[in-house]
Amino acid sequence: MSTLRFDPAIEPRWREFWKREGIFRAGRRPSAPRRYILEMFPYPSGDLHMGHGKNYFIGDALTRYWVMRGYDVLHPFGWDAFGLPAENAAIKYRTHPRDWTLRNIAESKQSLDIAGVMYDWSREVTTCEPDYYRWTQWLFLLLYRRGLAYRAKATVNWDPVDQTVLANEQVDATGRSWRSGALVEKRELAQWFFRITAYAERLLTDLDKLDGWPEKVKAMQRNWIGRSEGAEVEFGIAGRDERITVFTTRPDTLFGATFLVLAPEHPLVAELTTPERRAEVDEYVAQARRRSEIDRQSTEREKTGVALGARAVNPVNGREIPIWIADYVLMGYGTGAIMAVPAHDQRDLEFARAFGLPVEVVIAPRGERPDGATLAAALTDDGVMVSSGRFDGQDNRAAGRAIVDWLAESGRARPKVTYRLRDWLVSRQRYWGAPIPMLHRADATIVPVPEQDLPVVLPAIEDFLPRGKSPLASSDAFVHATDPETGEPVQRDTDTMDTFVDSSWYFLRYADAQNQERIWDQQAITRWMPVDQYIGGIEHAILHLLYARFITKVLYDAGLVPEDEPFRALFTQGMVQRRVTTPLERTAGGTLVAPEDLVKAIGLPDEPLAPEAMARALRERSHALVERDGSFAAQSGPVTMSKSAGNGVPMGPFVREHGSDVARVTILFAAPPENNMEWSDEGVGGATRFLNRIVALFGADRDAVADLRAKLGPERFESLASESGELDAAGAALRQRLHATIKKVTLDAEQFGFNTALAALMELLNEATRQRTAAGAATPLYCVTAWTFARLLAPFAPHLAEELHAWFGGTGTVYDAGWPAWDEAALTADSIEIVLQVNGKVRDRAVVPRDADETALRERALASERVRELVAGKTVRKVVVVPGRIVNVVV
RNA sequence: GCGAGAGUGGCGGAACUGGCAGACGCACUAGACUUAGGAUCUAGCGGGCAACCGUGGGGGUUCGAGUCCCCCCUCUCGCACCA
Numbered sequence: 009m010s011t012l013r014f015d016p017a018i019e020p021r022w023r024e025f026w027k028r029e030g031i032f033r034a035g036r037r038p039s040a041p042r043r044y045i046l047e048m049f050p051y052p053s054g055d056l057h058m059g060h061g062k063n064y065f066i067g068d069a070l071t072r073y074w075v076m077r078g079y080d081v082l083h084p085f086g087w088d089a090f091g092l093p094a095e096n097a098a099i100k101y102r103t104h105p106r107d108w109t110l111r112n113i114a115e116s117k118q119s120l121d122i123a124g125v126m127y128d129w130s131r132e133v134t135t136c137e138p139d140y141y142r143w144t145q146w147l148f149l150l151l152y153r154r155g156l157a158y159r160a161k162a163t164v165n166w167d168p169v170d171q172t173v174l175a176n177e178q179v180d181a182t183g184r185s186w187r188s189g190a191l192v193e194k195r196e197l198a199q200w201f202f203r204i205t206a207y208a209e210r211l212l213t214d215l216d217k218l219d220g221w222p223e224k225v226k227a228m229q230r231n232w233i234g235r236s237e238g239a240e241v242e243f244g245i246a247g248r249d250e251r252i253t254v255f256t257t258r259p260d261t262l263f264g265a266t267f268l269v270l271a272p273e274h275p276l277v278a279e280l281t282t283p284e285r286r287a288e289v290d291e292y293v294a295q296a297r298r299r300s301e302i303d304r305q306s307t308e309r310e311k312t313g314v315a316l317g318a319r320a321v322n323p324v325n326g327r328e329i330p331i332w333i334a335d336y337v338l339m340g341y342g343t344g345a346i347m348a349v350p351a352h353d354q355r356d357l358e359f360a361r362a363f364g365l366p367v368e369v370v371i372a373p374r375g376e377r378p379d380g381a382t383l384a385a386a387l388t389d390d391g392v393m394v395s396s397g398r399f400d401g402q403d404n405r406a407a408g409r410a411i412v413d414w415l416a417e418s419g420r421a422r423p424k425v426t427y428r429l430r431d432w433l434v435s436r437q438r439y440w441g442a443p444i445p446m447l448h449r450a451d452a453t454i455v456p457v458p459e460q461d462l463p464v465v466l467p468a469i470e471d472f473l474p475r476g477k478s479p480l481a482s483s484d485a486f487v488h489a490t491d492p493e494t495g496e497p498v499q500r501d502t503d504t505m506d507t508f509v510d511s512s513w514y515f516l517r518y519a520d521a522q523n524q525e526r527i528w529d530q531q532a533i534t535r536w537m538p539v540d541q542y543i544g545g546i547e548h549a550i551l552h553l554l555y556a557r558f559i560t561k562v563l564y565d566a567g568l569v570p571e572d573e574p575f576r577a578l579f580t581q582g583m584v585q586r587r588v589t590t591p592l593e594r595t596a597g598g599t600l601v602a603p604e605d606l607v608k609a610i611g612l613p614d615e616p617l618a619p620e621a622m623a624r625a626l627r628e629r630s631h632a633l634v635e636r637d638g639s640f641a642a643q644s645g646p647v648t649m650s651k652s653a654g655n656g657v658p659m660g661p662f663v664r665e666h667g668s669d670v671a672r673v674t675i676l677f678a679a680p681p682e683n684n685m686e687w688s689d690e691g692v693g694g695a696t697r698f699l700n701r702i703v704a705l706f707g708a709d710r711d712a713v714a715d716l717r718a719k720l721g722p723e724r725f726e727s728l729a730s731e732s733g734e735l736d737a738a739g740a741a742l743r744q745r746l747h748a749t750i751k752k753v754t755l756d757a758e759q760f761g762f763n764t765a766l767a768a769l770m771e772l773l774n775e776a777t778r779q780r781t782a783a784g785a786a787t788p789l790y791c792v793t794a795w796t797f798a799r800l801l802a803p804f805a806p807h808l809a810e811e812l813h814a815w816f817g818g819t820g821t822v823y824d825a826g827w828p829a830w831d832e833a834a835l836t837a838d839s840i841e842i843v844l845q846v847n848g849k850v851r852d853r854a855v856v857p858r859d860a861d862e863t864a865l866r867e868r869a870l871a872s873e874r875v876r877e878l879v880a881g882k883t884v885r886k887v888v889v890v891p892g893r894i895v896n897v898v899v
Numbered sequence: 900g901c902g903a904g905a906g907u908g909g910c911g912g913a914a915c916u917g918g919c920a921g922a923c924g925c926a927c928u929a930g931a932c933u934u935a936g937g938a939u940c941u942a943g944c945g946g947g948c949a950a951c952c953g954u955g956g957g958g959g960u961u962c963g964a965g966u967c968c969c970c971c972c973u974c975u976c977g978c979a980c981c982a
Contacts, residue, residue: 222903222904223903223904224902224903224904224976224977225903225977226903227902227903227977227978228902228903228976228977228978230902231901231902231977231978231979232978234978234981236981236982238982254982255981255982256982257981257982258982269982309980311980334980335980336980336982337980337982338980338981338982340981341981341982342981342982345982346982347982348982349982353982354900354980355980355982356982358980426981426982428981546976546977549977550977677911677923677924678911678912678924678925679911679912680912683911683912685911686910686911688911688925690910690924690925690926691911691924691925693925693937694924694925695924697924697939698924700939704939755915763911763912763913763923763924764912764913764922764923766923766924767912767913767922767923767924768922768923769923770922770923770924771922771923774923841919842919843918843919845918845919845962845963847962847963848918848961848962848963848964849963850919853919885962886962887962888918888962888963890918893918893919894918894919894963896918896962896963897962898962898963
């Protein structure tokens, strides 16, 4: 006997059908409400594996759901095609970055096509093409015009491996480049910046509008922006007219400032150093400059510093205090200078203790007044002001405000808000990026390239190797240009833009991707923006998502986009992981030998081991010893699929062999999409069985369903689902299950509950199988269940859903067949089972009419034999009745 | 240290406003069908012989707590000398 099975060979036909009919083209339903669903566009690094696939399957499921709901859905795709890896790969494989990139795009596109992920390809964007980067350059000019792009000499992060500067966001906490992993150096260079700090406050407060964003991502952005409210206070310098401005969040502690600390890079350091301190100070400054970010930012480190010899004057009491420099004060934050209040700040206390500086308590928490000299930890709690002149006895918070007001009268202080966010450095000394559209005159002034001269085309030079300055500088044809105003010779800026500029606006271009005249048409952008649902990895929580919000706000201010936040809802999906299995060699003596690379990777002993010893050694390294058919292998825990781990399951080959629908169900069912999921053969098996069971069950009755539907007509046929008629027990159960499933799948599909939606479909399939067996024939209810099942399946196993829909006599596409509606009244059966409890413990169950009232339920419960046994000889104190659910007898 | 989140069977995970804990699936066990099974079907599957006990631990609220409140523990992620 041969049962029908799911055949992946049905898939290509449906893919072609969707493409031919343009089912997923935006604008197909111009009068319907719109939805914009977007997955983060990829960097085209090569062929796609299931790790990438998850992202696209999630977006595709959502797209298909909303199309079924009758919406006009925009689901576009593109390529983040500029960037360093293309250059590095091109150098390695002796090709051109452009060729390498375009080849990868073609390959990835084919994988997506085979997987049946449907995009509106007429809106495809590729950031390395002139018809895209022309507008990236246009955007640069817009920012320049609005005073938001500027050139400045700055201490910048220099990546010695990739030979380029990096934005702060692209250097990790250990001071390494996010891309090359190299320790970043500091250099003084003239660079282009975007003034994102001008938007710091809006970027922060508007996070509150983003209800559809994960709290975690919003928290990360808040933290990155790092708003801090306090005051700037000016200290005098003994014997001089200049002042030193410090930033403090605790002006209430001003009377307790016993010294000042400047960052080693502070501009006043050289001037304030007395001759006898010179040698020591110079040595310290040089040392600090050499020190890497990791060292410098470690909290573990002992405090170091040196005194300059000069003295500052505290504006609140005229007291003279010493000025020090120390590398725990950062030039990049606040004013690069602090007042040290060791009694009330832990870092200052450590510093004071290390160098024997005085500690003076000026706030007494809870009425206590500890001695500064013996203080073990800084006092950071609120309390009452002491040793603070006229402010003594006041509440410290109020006193802080009063002190700032008082000093403000003489111009010695002002309230100040400080941010950790720095301006965005966008220049890159690399080839493969959008040229910065600026011209340098002989007199060192700068003029923008006129808009009509865009794009500034990236020249097709052969020698793009990085040598510390932009490779574009070596192209004379590129560098030499004419001043648009004077006609004099000028030189082009030879830097290219950070690729994060390219990706900060691509989602806007999709609204009108083909427009050659303008960046986009106002009507188009108003139709599609903002993005309703953005889907991508958490790794972009700060960089891309912050830049995209910034650029959108700039464009909003320029009247070019309808809303100032680009993404209404954000979903961060989990990774696909897979165990790595490495075969072990078996010696004649029965011992096992690990291959060299495994020994190197996890530190296994480089010698033959008995299986038990090998198992133990592996377990200690979070691996397992697995055996199959007498061969042994080492198996790792789940690790994220990647090229480097070598555990990616390539999309194309898998889909061809098993089917896209199997891949989708495997991924979507295994875990909630926000979690990491483990890809395993067992998971694939489960998904395959589910699809096989669908085909086996409904395939056998396909003609019965089609015939009944043809006989009754579509409307009459569908109304069968709501008729209770004369159903037997199995029929009643199926009807209830059908409506419960429609409701569950509908609600789940809208909140990424794909795993539970599929579980509900499995339950419905199980119930349908039971009813089919009990009835021995395809009943009308069973037929309408099959028909409905096909539509509910459409977001998750689209090819099979189309196949079922066609089997059952549906015409056109299942995506035009409408989403099923459930009947709330059909969710509960006429008679239901309720739970009988005694003292809150389940003791019995009873089947009662659905609408049984409280009195009836109470009587039914007390009539139960089990309940009577337990209640016998005791007093019934109370009976809690929850109609439709439970009766609890309290004795 | 600060911030966000999570602890439920052998595993992934279910559980709406407090109302049958463990849905669905994987793995596993037994049986059936088979030349064969790593296919398929049937049954079982938290622990305990049982009364009962079970959602990280301890208290509390409630007729009733995985869910609410208080305290504690552990883990994951992000940030971290930010004045």
